[in-house]
Amino acid sequence: MKITINHKEFERIIDYNQIKKRIRLIGIQLNVTYEKQHPVFIGVLNGCFMFMADLMKQIHIANELSFVKLSSYDGVSQRRQVDELIGLDCDLADREVVIVEDIVDTGNSLKHTLDLVNAQNPASVAVCTLLLKPKAVNHIFDNIAYVGFEIDNDFVVGYGLDYQGMGRTLPDIYREVIPEK
Numbered sequence: 258m259k260i261t262i263n264h265k266e267f268e269r270i271i272d273y274n275q276i277k278k279r280i281r282l283i284g285i286q287l288n289v290t291y292e293k294q295h296p297v298f299i300g301v302l303n304g305c306f307m308f309m310a311d312l313m314k315q316i317h318i319a320n321e322l323s324f325v326k327l328s329s330y331d332g333v334s335q336r337r338q339v340d341e342l343i344g345l346d347c348d349l350a351d352r353e354v355v356i357v358e359d360i361v362d363t364g365n366s367l368k369h370t371l372d373l374v375n376a377q378n379p380a381s382v383a384v385c386t387l388l389l390k391p392k393a394v395n396h397i398f399d400n401i402a403y404v405g406f407e408i409d410n411d412f413v414v415g416y417g418l419d420y421q422g423m424g425r426t427l428p429d430i431y432r433e434v435i436p437e438k
Contacts, residue, residue, distance in 0.1 A: 260431060262420050267413075267431035271406060276387070276416060276430070277311065279405045283385060284315025286403060287355065290383075295319045296353040299345070301370055302326040303425070304359030307417040308387045308405075312357065323347045325373065327366050349377035355403075359417045360388040362410070364396040371400075388413065388430070408432075 258269045287296075298316075300309040302324050313322070325345055354374055361367050367384065374382055385403035393410045414420045415427035424431070 258429075259434065260424075260427070262414060262423050265420060266434040266436075267415075267420075267424075268434050269429050270408070270411075270413070270432045271416075271430040273416070273428040276405070276428075280308070280311050280387075281315055283403050283405065284312060287312075287316060287385070288318050291318050291320070291353060291355075294353045295321070296355050297321045297323060297347060297349060298355045298357055299370070299374065300324045300357045301359070301366060304417045304419070305357050305387075307425070308359055309357045312385070321347070325370060327369060345373055345377070349374055349379045351378065351380050354379045354382045356382065356384045358384065358386040360390070360413070361386045361398075361401065362390040362393040364394045364398060367398065368396050371398075387416070388418075 260267050296318075298309070298313065298320055300306070300322070303326065323346060356367070356370055356374065358367060361384070371382065382400055383402040384398065384400050386401060387405040389401065389404045389407050390410050391407055411432035412420070413430055413432050414424035415430045417425055418430070419425045
């Protein structure tokens with residue numbers, strides 16, 4: 258199935274049923290790992306909203322939620338500069354923290370979030386991301402513990418991810434179709 262957003266063509270690569278199954282498995286892992294703890298889940302807005310909502314429906318342990326809002330895209334391409342639009346609003350000292358991301362591509366946003374979180378001396382920090390682009394990551398992360406899907410370095414939309422503000426509410430994930438020359 259293909260869709261068009263602002264004159265760009267996208268093809269479906271992951272359907273919602275696959276996403277739901279993977280999230281259920283990640284939820285089981287998180288419930289087991291943090292069974293006797295009280296973690297704080299920190300979602301990175303705007304992209305994580307669909308993933309985090311579905312993920313939290315699978316979490317059956319005591320927990321708290323918080324969010325940060327960062328901007329590292331100019332609508333089309335990744336910028337090195339990360340702007341903090343909404344910062345942390347909770348004390349993370351000696352807490353178990355799980356950062357919830359929609360996608361880790363260059364890793365600039367994740368690095369910024371980890372710096373914010375680690376400045377508060379949490380007991381532990383794990384990263385849970387729906388999508389990971391291993392070939393695009395520019396940083397070394399040793400705490401990406403939960404990954405929904407590894408994907409190629411394609412531009413993707415849907416399930417929280419957008420192109421110029423559009424496509425976030427699509428239930429499936431689509432990659433840009435690059436026209437042949």
